[in-house]
Amino acid sequence: xxxxxxxxxxxxxxxxxxxxxxxxxxxxxxxxxxxxxxxxxxxxxxxxxxxxxxxxxxxxxxxxxxxxxxxxxxxxxxxxxxxxxxxxxxxxxxxxxxxxxxxxxxxxxxxxxxxxxxxxxxxxxxxxxxxxxxxxxxxxxxxxxxxxxxxxxxxxxxxxxxxxxxxxxxxxxxxxxxxxxxxxxxxxxxxxxxxxxxxxxxxxxxxxxxxxxxxxxxxxxxxxxxxxxxxxxxxxxxxxxxxxxxxxxxxxxxxxxxxxxxxxxxxxxxxxxxxxxxxxxxxxxxxxxxxxxxxxxxxxxxxxx
Amino acid sequence: xxxxxxxxxxxxxxxxxxxxxxxxxxxxxxxxxxxxxxxxxxxxxxxxxxxxxxxxxxxxxxxxxxxxxxxxxxxxxxxxxxxxxxxxxxxxxxxxxxxxxxxxxxxxxxxxxxxxxxxxxxxxxxxxxxxxxxxxxxxxxxxxxxxxxxxxxxxxxxxxxxxxxxxxxxxxxxxxxxxxxxxxxxxxxxxxxxxxxxxxxxxxxxxxxxxxxxxxxxxxxxxxxxxxxxxxxxxxxxxxxxxxxxxxxxxxxxxxxxxxxxxxxxxxxxxxxxxxxxxxxxxxxxxxxxxxxxxxxxxxxxxxx
Numbered sequence: 001x002x003x004x005x006x007x008x009x010x011x012x013x014x015x016x017x018x019x020x021x022x023x024x025x026x027x028x029x030x031x032x033x034x035x036x037x038x039x040x041x042x043x044x045x046x047x048x049x050x051x052x053x054x055x056x057x058x059x060x061x062x063x064x065x066x067x068x069x070x071x072x073x074x075x076x077x078x079x080x081x082x083x084x085x086x087x088x089x090x091x092x093x094x095x096x097x098x099x100x101x102x103x104x105x106x107x108x109x110x111x112x113x114x115x116x117x118x119x120x121x122x123x124x125x126x127x128x129x130x131x132x133x134x135x136x137x138x139x140x141x142x143x144x145x146x147x148x149x150x151x152x153x154x155x156x157x158x159x160x161x162x163x164x165x166x167x168x169x170x171x172x173x174x175x176x177x178x179x180x181x182x183x184x185x186x187x188x189x190x191x192x193x194x195x196x197x198x199x200x201x202x203x204x205x206x207x208x209x210x211x212x213x214x215x216x217x218x219x220x221x222x223x224x225x226x227x228x229x230x231x232x233x234x235x236x237x238x239x240x241x242x243x244x245x246x247x248x249x250x251x252x253x254x255x256x257x258x259x260x261x262x263x264x265x266x267x268x269x270x271x272x273x274x275x276x277x278x279x280x281x282x283x284x285x286x287x288x289x290x291x292x293x294x295x296x297x298x299x300x301x302x303x304x305x
Numbered sequence: 306x307x308x309x310x311x312x313x314x315x316x317x318x319x320x321x322x323x324x325x326x327x328x329x330x331x332x333x334x335x336x337x338x339x340x341x342x343x344x345x346x347x348x349x350x351x352x353x354x355x356x357x358x359x360x361x362x363x364x365x366x367x368x369x370x371x372x373x374x375x376x377x378x379x380x381x382x383x384x385x386x387x388x389x390x391x392x393x394x395x396x397x398x399x400x401x402x403x404x405x406x407x408x409x410x411x412x413x414x415x416x417x418x419x420x421x422x423x424x425x426x427x428x429x430x431x432x433x434x435x436x437x438x439x440x441x442x443x444x445x446x447x448x449x450x451x452x453x454x455x456x457x458x459x460x461x462x463x464x465x466x467x468x469x470x471x472x473x474x475x476x477x478x479x480x481x482x483x484x485x486x487x488x489x490x491x492x493x494x495x496x497x498x499x500x501x502x503x504x505x506x507x508x509x510x511x512x513x514x515x516x517x518x519x520x521x522x523x524x525x526x527x528x529x530x531x532x533x534x535x536x537x538x539x540x541x542x543x544x545x546x547x548x549x550x551x552x553x554x555x556x557x558x559x560x561x562x563x564x565x566x567x568x569x570x571x572x573x574x575x576x577x578x579x580x581x582x583x584x585x586x587x588x589x590x591x592x593x594x595x596x597x598x599x600x601x602x603x604x605x606x607x608x609x610x
Contacts, residue, residue, distance in 0.1 A: 117476040123460065123519040124474035151599070155428065163462070163471050169429035171422040171602060214428045293598045294456070297476060 002044050003117050004300035005110040008291035009038035009095050010102035010147045011179065012256040013223035016203035017191060018159035023136040024129060027159035028143035030203060031170075031210055031219055033177055033262070034151045036291040037094035039103055041110025042300060045118050047085040054079070056089045058097075058107075070104055071111045073134040078115035078127065089114075095286065098184035100258020105135050105144030109295060117297050124149075128162035136161075139188045152292045153216060155207070172216045172290070175264040178244075178252070178273060180285045182237060183259030190257050195230060202226045216264055220250040227254040237261065243280060247273045307349050308422050309605035310415040313596035314343035314400050315407035315452045316484065317561040318528035321508035322496060323464035328441040329434060332464035333448035335508060336475075336515055336524055338482055338567070339456045341596040342399035344408055346415025347605060350423050352390040359384070361394045363402075363412075375409055376416045378439040383420035383432065394419075400591065403489035405563020410440050410449030414600060422602050429454075433467035441466075444493045457597045458521060460512070477521045477595070480569040483549075483557070483578060485590045487542060488564030495562050500535060507531045521569055525555040532559040542566065548585060552577045 015030030054075050056068045065072050071089060079087060089111050095101035108131040116127035132145040143165075147154050150167040158166035190196075206222035224241075227233035233241060233254040241261055244252040252263035265273060270287065277285055320335030359380050361373045370377050376394060384392060394416050400406035413436040421432035437450040448470075452459050455472040463471035495501075511527035529546075532538035538546060538559040546566055549557040557568035570578060575592065582590055 113476070117478070120476070120520050121518075123516075124457075124476060125462075125471075126473070126519075152429075157430075157468070163473065166430075166468050168431070168468065171418070171425070171429060173422070173604060211428075213426075214431075215425050299478060 001118060002042060002300040003114040003297065005041045005113045005295055005297045007039045007041070007106040007110045007148050007295045008034035008036065008151060009106065010034050010144045011100065011177070011262050012143065013219060013253060014203050014206040014226035015143060015256055016200050016207065017142055017196065023133045024161040024164055026136045026142060027132075027146065027156070027161065027165045029156050029159050029207055030143060031153070031155045031207070031223070032143075032147050033153050034148060034291045035177055035179070035288040037286060037288045038101070038291070039094070039106030039110055040092045041107060041114055042090040042092075043111070043114035043118065044088040044090070045085065049085045052079070052084055053086045054089070055086070056091065058091050059093060060090070068107075070108045070134045070138050070140050073138070074108050074111045074131055075115065077130050078112055078119070078122065080119055080121055083119070095179070096181050098258065099181040099260045100185065100255035101179070101181070101260070102141065102144035102148060104140035105131065105148060108135055108140065109145050109148055113295055113297050125163040132161040139191070141187060149294060151294060153219065153290060155210060155214070157211070170214045170216060170219065174266060175216060175290065176267075176270070177288050177290060178263045178265050178285060179255070179288065180240075180261040180277070180282060181258065182240070182261065185257050185259045187257045190232070195232070198230045202229045217250060220253060220264060223253040224251040227256075232256070240280060240282070243276060244273065247276050306423060307347060307605045308419040309603055310346045310418045311601045312344045312346070312411040312415045312453050313339035313341065313456060313600070314411065315339050315449045316405065316482070316567050317448065318524060318558060319508050319511040319531035320448060320561055321505050321512065322447055322501065328438045329466040329469055331441045331447060332437075332451065332461070332466065332470045334461050334464050334512055335448060336458070336460045336512070336528070337448075337452050338458050339453060339596045340482055340484070340593040342591060342593045343406070343596070344399070344411025344415055345397045346412060346419055347395040347397075348416070348419035348423065349393040349395070350390065354390045357384070357389055358391045359394070360391070361396065363396050364398060365395070373412075375413045375439045375443050375445050378443070379413050379416045379436055380420065382435050383417055383424070383427065385424055385426055388424075400484070401486050403563065404486040404565045405490065405560035406484070406486070406565070407446065407449035407453060409445035410436065410453060413440055413445065414450050414453055418600055418602050430468040437466040444496070446492060454599060456599060458524065458595060460515060460519070462516070475519045475521060475524065479571060480521060480595065481572075481575070482593050482595060483568045483570050483590060484560070484593065485545075485566040485582070485587060486563065487545070487566065490562050490564045492562045495537070500537070503535045507534045522555055525558060525569060528558040529556040532561075537561070545585060545587070548581060549578065552581050
């Protein structure tokens with residue numbers, strides 16, 4: 001059987017990391033956006049064979065266990081211990097890896113949900129918790145999985161794994177999202193550095209303001225302030241953000257954590273923004289709708305791939 | 306501006322009521338199904354006028370405040386205190402009222418979400434909590450609102466309002482849902498009677514089994530046992546359930562709480578089930594898909610009504 005899961009890309013606008021020994025209690029507070037582009041996971045289960053084999057591929061290329069340790073760990077826990085046969089997990093990413101779009105969580109969650117659908121031994125939240133657990137353990141991210149299961153423009157109001165943390169949504173209207181990946185950034189390095197204290201302080205201020213006035217307009221204002229005050233958005237990237245702002249009603253900001261920018265676009269701002277990106281010699285950008293649903297899990301017809 | 310919200314009908318399969326002084330901590334544990342038919346709420350906001358006026362209509366007929374006290378209370382709390390003008394709330398129900406399909410919660414939640422979308426002062430969960438609060442306070446129901454915001458085949462694993470209670474989902478494949486409304490039943494009367502103790506006991510047994518094996522097949526088996534052992538499914542209704550079972554793989558059961566039956570249908574069971582319903586002289590029934598998303602909130606174009 002072949003199963004397909006779509007998990008939205010998730011952009012964090014600002015955050016407060018919450019570390020905890022128990023990965024189910026670790027997570028983050030903050031806010032972000034789920035996009036209608038992201039990670040597509042196809043899982044093919046073949047019950048023939050004499051041994052248990054799990055293969056994972058990123059964008060069509062098989063990867064070694066160590067390079068996909070999060071998804072391998074998820075698969076290993078989701079596949080029943082008595083299963084004998086082959087499980088192929090094909091993960092396709094609309095956004096580049098390591099740029100802050102939640103690919104790692106998307107692959108982990110897509111893997112968990114496909115296998116929950118196939119083997120019918122775990123619920124939606126149990127599968128999502130397993131994805132969250134290995135994301136946290138191997139430092140893929142803290143809040144992407146729980147954000148992705150809710151969709152929309154989200155506010156993480158209580159940290160933790162799915163079923164423990166709480167995610168709220170802002171209702172919005174008439175926006176698309178521009179995403180501009182400019183380079184990689186190691187989440188791990190930032191979270192291990194001194195800037196974490198500043199992130200916690202500025203994150204708390206930002207969260208309070210968004211909860212007081214839950215609107216995307218406020219969200220983007222506080223996100224930009226967070227990005228600048230933490231010193232994460234500086235130099236060339238800040239210069240590009242300022243150029244983009246000239247075309248936009250709401251300020252652009254930095255994707256947490258990637259060397260990437262994002263912004264809300266109104267329909268009538270799309271053309272001038274494209275022209276500006278061309279002037280800045282930026283060819284690699286995405287304009288997406290916001291994805292307002294849960295991840296989509298379905299049986300995929302053979303032959304329609 | 307005209308806003309449309311769709312909230313799925315919600316059928317409870319079994320439940321454990323959790324009463325609490327604080328309505329945000331009251332709720333229910335249990336399991337149920339969200340359907341792709343339900344309640345459509347259209348809200349029209351006209352900022353002209355000298356005073357604040359709120360009008361509610363059920364299926365096109367204006368209703369008095371006392372007959373729509375839950376939705377009036379929700380509207381009153383959701384509309385900003387400084388607002389002057391007219392708010393018309395049109396609620397349309399696919400299923401008959403009082404038969405256990407969550408119409409009251411659908412109307413309350415649809416009203417809350419439309420007004421959150423219009424006035425941008427409250428988040429999704431804040432609006433849903435207000436709907437839950439008045440549902441509980443005026444005994445419309447305990448678990449419908451939180452079930453409806455999650456969609457799908459749901460298991461309520463922690464009781465409480467949206468943002469406090471926890472709802473999980475069972476992943477399923479290839480089923481439609483048959484719903485047969487046969488008569489009204491007062492939720493309030495059942496919850497005030499002695500049968501509550503039996504409901505709590507049988508509900509706990511059912512929940513444990515579904516969590517151990519989270520499959521719709523188990524869900525329907527324990528739901529039917531719950532319905533019979535609590536003495537709620539008896540007499541003519543039980544006779545009809547047994548007739549329906551002859552056409553079905555999974556047992557049918559009773560909607561909690563309404564004099565209504567429901568069942569999962571496979572594609573190849575639809576025709577013989579229709580023939581059986583005809584033989585039983587039952588003309589009023591519904592065959593729906595399961596609704597797997599959050600309630601849909603959107604601006605509705607004038608003229609497309």
